Amino acid sequence: MSAAHNKAIKEAEPQTRGDKRRAAFIAAARQVFLEQGYEAASMSEIVLRAGGSLSTLYSQFGDKQGLFISMLDARVRQITESMGVELSAHTPVQEGLRRIGEQFTSKLLEPESLEMYRLIVGLARKFPEIPREFQRRGPDKIRQALVDYLMDREEAGEIRLEDPYRTATLFLEMTRSGLVSRALLDEDVRPNAEEIRTSVNIVVDMFLHGIIRYQPDPDSTKTLKA
């Protein structure tokens, strides 16, 4: 209810009442879709929370699917931006990775992010374009930023990369491990900040050093030689 009142703040140009309505609808839609899922969400319920009328809702978004897509669009943009990859360029790699990992993981563990992700994944069949768009505008953006950072660190001589893209992917996946994928399946799993930090630290260490004290046959790799 209260969320419906700060539209004027968000919009640079409060073009007219039409935009107010639109913003209110989207805010309510977000609530309802996240709470109930796509199918179960009812248009009337959304109108109920947004105020305004069913007719206006339809005239603005066409149909349920249109509303859903508009909502998702606004939301993904918002989340990705807020992740604002402050990639603290030139920070030493261990410290830099820890910061990125923590920020990334915390964001993904927020109940709303989890729910949004569930929604998107579950709808892959019905709207295949949605997950693709999401991938492109969310995760891919963040990965790119990490790639840039890693390459900066390589130039600084701190690390050597075979395949920056794959390495970045790997790192992001690793930080999600055990926390996000678990939480995705179990609503009650809710790591606190401390647990996140610990988990990320362990991941960063393994990312940089590998399994502790592994001694391969001298020929199979050249890593430990230098």
Added chain:
Amino acid sequence: MSAAHNKAIKEAEPQTRGDKRRAAFIAAARQVFLEQGYEAASMSEIVLRAGGSLSTLYSQFGDKQGLFISMLDARVRQITESMGVELSAHTPVQEGLRRIGEQFTSKLLEPESLEMYRLIVGLARKFPEIPREFQRRGPDKIRQALVDYLMDREEAGEIRLEDPYRTATLFLEMTRSGLVSRALLDEDVRPNAEEIRTSVNIVVDMFLHGIIRYQPDPDSTKTLKA
């Protein structure tokens, strides 16, 4: 259609016609649920494919949810077993991890596994118990097997583990990275066996050695000393 005919083979004890019906219903349910998703799947459609009658379907499973759970139950058991964690105990760690990683990743990338996972994730809100059960009977089983293997390798002196459970989780997540989570969002991403092998090899190497040629401050770790 053809799938409905080999029930006698699967069941050790073809107890009676009742079981044939049951098996046929579950097979059809699997098809329809995977194709259309939970909400969109219609009971009549399932009967249409399974043969038999709506009444029998209801008398066997109670309601839609009951049918769904039974189907999932059968399927998860089947997949997990088929993953038959042949953990080739006592295999050197690099080779062992490669095998496990490949098997795991391939299985998860099968279209049916992906679709099943999407279904489960999407239903976390509606039936919170389902994902939890799934976690326990699927992923957790496999992780446990990996933990056992890693500990075996530690006893053999090949590696040193701080936290076997977390390490195993990490490894499984890493192997999924870039392939499974991507494929989850984009149906058209379909790595072939060769790509899977390559990806897994890279992961195993990083898992064992870390980022190539990282040289930390001498005090922050002791790894590269020995």
Added chain:
DNA sequence: CAGCAAGTGTAATGTTGATTACACCCGAGA
């Protein structure tokens, strides 16, 4: 061969919710 438990087919029943139709209202420019 009778009899019953399980199976079958078809047709209600009932609800739910998207989508549309219609008649009315309010605020800004002529």
Added chain:
DNA sequence: TCTCGGGTGTAATCAACATTACACTTGCTG
């Protein structure tokens, strides 16, 4: 003040199913 264009409220429409009811068959078992 008059006049729209967007808004509003309410009440249809209309389809889809889940779920149940009912009356009829079958296939064993004794």
